[in-house]
Amino acid sequence: MCDWFTIIFITMHRVGEFYSGIGGWCSALKLSGVSHEVVGAFDINNVANDTYNHNYKTKASSKSIETFTVKFLNKLNASIWVMSPPCQPYTRNNETETRDNNDPRSKSFLKLIQLIKEMSSPPKYIALENVVGFEESYCCDNFIETLRSLNYTLIQFHLTPTQFGLPNDRPRYYCIAVRRGSFEGYQDEGKLLTKIPGVSDTETVPSLERFIDSSLSPDELVRYRLPYYSFHILICCVEFLDSPF
Amino acid sequence: MVLKSSGWCFDIRSAHSQTTSCFTKSYSRYIKGTGSVLLVLPDSYNSSASNMAIESTTTDTAVVAEAETNDDEEEHEITEEHRLEVNNTPGERQYQQDWWQELLVNHNLPPAPYTGAPDSVRLRFLSPRELTLLFGFPEGFTFPPSVPLRKQYELIGNSLNVKVASELLKYLLTQSTVNE
Numbered sequence: 001m002c003d004w005f006t007i008i009f010i011t012m013h014r015v016g017e018f019y020s021g022i023g024g025w026c027s028a029l030k031l032s033g034v035s036h037e038v039v040g041a042f043d044i045n046n047v048a049n050d051t052y053n054h055n056y057k058t059k060a061s062s063k064s065i066e067t068f069t070v071k072f073l074n075k076l077n078a079s080i081w082v083m084s085p086p087c088q089p090y091t092r093n094n095e096t097e098t099r100d101n102n103d104p105r106s107k108s109f110l111k112l113i114q115l116i117k118e119m120s121s122p123p124k125y126i127a128l129e130n131v132v133g134f135e136e137s138y139c140c141d142n143f144i145e146t147l148r149s150l151n152y153t154l155i156q157f158h159l160t161p162t163q164f165g166l167p168n169d170r171p172r173y174y175c176i177a178v179r180r181g182s183f184e185g186y187q188d189e190g191k192l193l194t195k196i197p198g199v200s201d202t203e204t205v206p207s208l209e210r211f212i213d214s215s216l217s218p219d220e221l222v223r224y225r226l227p228y229y230s231f232h233i234l235i236c237c238v239e240f241l242d243s244p245f
Numbered sequence: 246m247v248l249k250s251s252g253w254c255f256d257i258r259s260a261h262s263q264t265t266s267c268f269t270k271s272y273s274r275y276i277k278g279t280g281s282v283l284l285v286l287p288d289s290y291n292s293s294a295s296n297m298a299i300e301s302t303t304t305d306t307a308v309v310a311e312a313e314t315n316d317d318e319e320e321h322e323i324t325e326e327h328r329l330e331v332n333n334t335p336g337e338r339q340y341q342q343d344w345w346q347e348l349l350v351n352h353n354l355p356p357a358p359y360t361g362a363p364d365s366v367r368l369r370f371l372s373p374r375e376l377t378l379l380f381g382f383p384e385g386f387t388f389p390p391s392v393p394l395r396k397q398y399e400l401i402g403n404s405l406n407v408k409v410a411s412e413l414l415k416y417l418l419t420q421s422t423v424n425e
Contacts, residue, residue, distance in 0.1 A: 013418075024380070024382075024404045024410060025410055027383060027407045028407045028410035028413075029411070031408070031411035032414040034415070050391060051389060054389040055387065082410075084405050127413060159409050162264050164408045167262065167264050167379070168406070169266055170268070174413055178421040179423070180423060181423035184421070184422070186420075196412055196413065196416050199416070204263075205264065206263070207261045208263070211375050211378045211379045212283070213372055213375050216372065221369060223394070224370045224371070225370075226282060226367075226368040226369060
C-alpha cells in the first residue's frame with residue numbers, strides 16, 4: 001500500500017503550462033511518456049483555450065499571468081513548468097523601440113521570472129520554447145541569470161523538426177533546466193547546442209506524402225486552393241529562377 | 246530579377262518533398278514566407294509520379310521558389326494593388342498554359358501524358374489537420390467547430406513542434422539527476 005502511494009505521488013509530476021495555446025507542451029508530455037498531471041494551463045487567448053479544452057483533460061484558464069502572485073504559484077505546486085512566452089518581442093522583424101523587454105507583451109514573462117525568485121519551492125524542471133533570436137534578448141538574459149542564481153543547471157538549444165524525422169523546417173530556441181541537479185554527459189559551457197546529447201539526427205526524413213490528407217472532399221480542396229491570380233506570381237518566380245533548388 | 250523587384254513568391258512542395266518551410270500564424274492569409282504550399286497533381290498522374298520519385302536520384306524533389314529570406318515572415322497581403330502588379334507582369338510575356346509541366350521537370354518528374362493546364366493541377370494550402378500532424382500533434386487532435394479556419398491556422402502557426410518538445414522533455418526528465 002505504502003509503495004503504491006510512493007509510486008503514484010513521487011513519480012507523478014505536477015505540470016504548470018504557461019502560454020498554453022493549443023497545448024503543444026501538453027501533447028509533448030503525453031508523447032514523452034512522462035507520468036504527469038497538468039495542474040494548470042494558462043493563456044489569455046480564449047479561442048486557444050476553447051481548442052485546449054476540446055482536446056485535453058485539464059481546462060485552460062484565461063487568468064492573465066501578469067496578475068499571478070507568489071501565493072498562487074506556491075499553491076499550484078508544479079514540479080515541471082513548460083512555457084512558450086509570446087514571441088513577437090523577439091522576432092527580427094520587430095526593430096522598433098518596443099522590442100524586447102520594453103514591449104508590453106513581454107511584461108507577463110518578466111513577471112513570471114520575478115515570481116520564480118520569490119517562490120518557497122521553485123519548480124524542479126523548466127522547459128521553454130521561443131523563436132530563434134530570443135537568446136539575444138534582454139528577457140532571455142534575465143531568465144537565464146535568474147535560473148542560474150536559483151541553482152538551476154540549464155541547456156540551450158536551436159532545434160528543428162527535420163532533425164527528428166518530420167518534413168518541416170521550424171528552427172526554434174529551446175531551454176531546459178533542472179534545479180539543484182545536473183545532466184548526464186553534459187558540461188555547462190554556456191554553449192547553444194544544435195543536438196540533444198545522445199540523440200542523433202534522423203537520417204531519412206519521410207516525405208510529405210505521409211501527412212497529406214487523402215480523404216479531403218472536393219469541396220474542402222476548393223477551400224484550401226490558392227486563388228487563381230497566384231498562378232501568375234508563380235510563373236514569374238519559376239521562370240526567373242536559374243536554379244529553383 | 247523580377248523576383249527581387251516584385252519581392253514575393255512562394256515555396257512550392259510536392260508530396261515527395263522531405264521538408265517544408267516554417268509555417269507562421271499568417272499562413273493562408275499571406276503567401277510569402279508564411280509556409281509551403283502543396284502542388285496537387287491529377288490523380289491519373291500521381292501513381293506514376295510516386296514510382297518515379299522513388300527511383301529518382303535527387304532526395305528532395307521540391308521546387309523552392311523562395312526569395313531572399315526564409316524564416317522571417319514578410320507579410321504581403323494579397324491586395325488589389327498586388328493583383329494589378331501581378332497581372333501586369335505576365336502581360337509583358339507570354340502566358341504559359343502548361344506552366345506546371347515546367348514544374349514537373351524541375352521536380353525531376355516525368356511530364357504528364359497530356360498538355361494544357363487541366364483543372365486538376367492545383368496549388369493548395371495544407372489543411373489545419375495536415376499541419377497539426379506535421380507538428381507532431383496526435384491523430385485525435387481536432388479544433389472545435391466554433392473555431393474559424395483562419396484562427397486555426399493562426400493557432401497552429403503560433404504553436405510549437407510536439408515531437409521536438411517531447412524529445413527534450415524525455416531528456417530533461419530521464420537524463421538529469423537531482424541532488425537532493
